[in-house]
Amino acid sequence: MNLKVDIRAELEVFPWKRATWTPDKLIAASPFRYDSTPSFYVWLHDNPVTGARAGDWGDYGAADPEYRRGGFVKLLAFLRNETEEETREYLRWKYGDGPVAADVEPLTLDLSGVLRLHERKQPLDPRILNVWDREHPYLGLRGISPEIQKEMRVGYDIKSKAITIPWFLPDGSLANVKFRRVDLKTFWYVNGGWPIRELIYGIDLIYRKRAKMAVLVEAEIDAMYVMTAGFPAVAVGGSSFSEEKAELLRKSPIEELRIATDNDEAGERLKAQVIEKMAGYCELYDVEIPVGCKDVNEVGSLEEVVSIVKEAVPCRDFAGKLLFKE
Template identity: 45%
Template sequence: MAYVKVSGVDLDVNIAEELSEYDWIRPRWTADKLLAASPFRYDKTPSFFVSLEGEYAGGWKDSGAYDADFESGNLVKLLAFLRSETYEETVAYLHGKYGLIDFSDHYRVPLPQLKRERKRIVLPDEELTQFAQRHTYLFSRGIDPKVEAFFNTRFSPVSQSVVVPWRHFDGQLANLKFRKIQGKAFWYRRHSHPIRELVFGLDKVYRHNLKEVAVCEAEIDAMSWYTCGVPAIAVGGTAVSKTQLDLIRKSPIETIILAKDNDKAGAKMERAIKDGVRGCVRIKEVGIPPDYKDANEALEAGVSLKDLILGRQYPTSVI
């Protein structure tokens, strides 16, 4: 355990335990450091490190970073990326898990978590007009331009990133995801609605009264399924929240095609979805071929995602 300052508060965080939840490329763990390939780039060399102990615990550095924003940072920024959530959500997660009151050297209890109704944050759709219409990045990943238009994806020339809108179930704009066109780095708009309280593509479910959809982690995987004519939603990561499960249960969805990523995190999402919707929604399990990490990798390699679902025909008129 090591003390990490999170929003001005020193928290005794088990950094190694938090980071071990994720699949690292060529990791080397020591008592005070994790060395691995960078999670922010397509990297195969141990050019990234995180301090696990000491004065700089939680700090990280990427020696091959493409830009200054992802050259170094703190634990919150790293976990927000790994957990696929906003910076504010990661702060709340760490405070909720490690925020403790010391009554003595031997008696520590968690801080009480007050249950508050979160205010719904809605962004003006006009905010999207500041960004360019589209970029070739998603097309290069196999996504049909009609699907891009369907989700109104945009491009930010300033940050050189694709902009993916996240919406409330009724279609109102809730958040924006920025995904670098070089490397794997992404982030969400600050001071927007929490991703853990949204389901990507759920507004399309309501608009078109969709009964059967694929569910996956990332938006680009959901768009990959749509490209193959299969409607899909995404939860944004593996830590599926109770709110997201409630949204799915209350939606018109009757059958979920569960298409998890082929990694440790994907197995975690699979368990959460199964446990969360059991008895309310029918589940069909579809295996992504083991040579590919996720639906988008399979799509890029020419795998027909639709053919993975035997004997099922999907309408292509949704888009």
């Protein structure tokens, strides 16, 4: 199936460091590495001279051959913080039907055998976590206690140099496992895992502990940091809040949700989505991330995390009206 995907439009919604946009190419610092050199590029259109297709990318500074070059689905899945299967579904949903702008270059995606929208997923075998049952200092350096790491069943994969972060269903069944490199920004998910758009990180603990209040954040590391500070926490795993995620929270024991999204434009959009979908289902509070901090893990001391969570203020609707009375 050939899909005409607007490569530039899909990429422009993400923050790029030291970006230069030309008619044919985006050049920027690599999203996969902690580096500010503009050594990363993405072709916005097919290039007959090089043979590159629209969406193909390369990273001159990459040490890992897996991230030296690749196609658009792999890049977009990383940027959207989801599995490649979910990205293919997203592109098929967005570009597969209806009119498409005439000046958009074609991108061929093989979707055969991938779109199983109505297939019921099965939980993963939890014994796979035993393979990675070892410690690594990475999360400790991010301020996360050994007790929380153990409770969340964090592990380490020696072969890929990545910590492993399991995602569970409300009943405690294993749904997916995220691998995050300890030396790079790169991450990926285990093969055959549950779609991330249908999951909430930490939801199993909410059910197990019958927690009435939880702090909602974007990333798993942020959630574990909040847990280290002494609060129940959940993470959406990115900057979008799907209806499936909202339904998981609506059905949970949570009666009070304190929203601590990232301190940027994407975080504000996510906060608005959470308020829109969760208003009326539980009390909603806004946690203010201090100026100069990107997210809750950058706040610094656990004492300050405790302070900003406790000082959260009731959320207001888009007209400025309080969503509930204290």
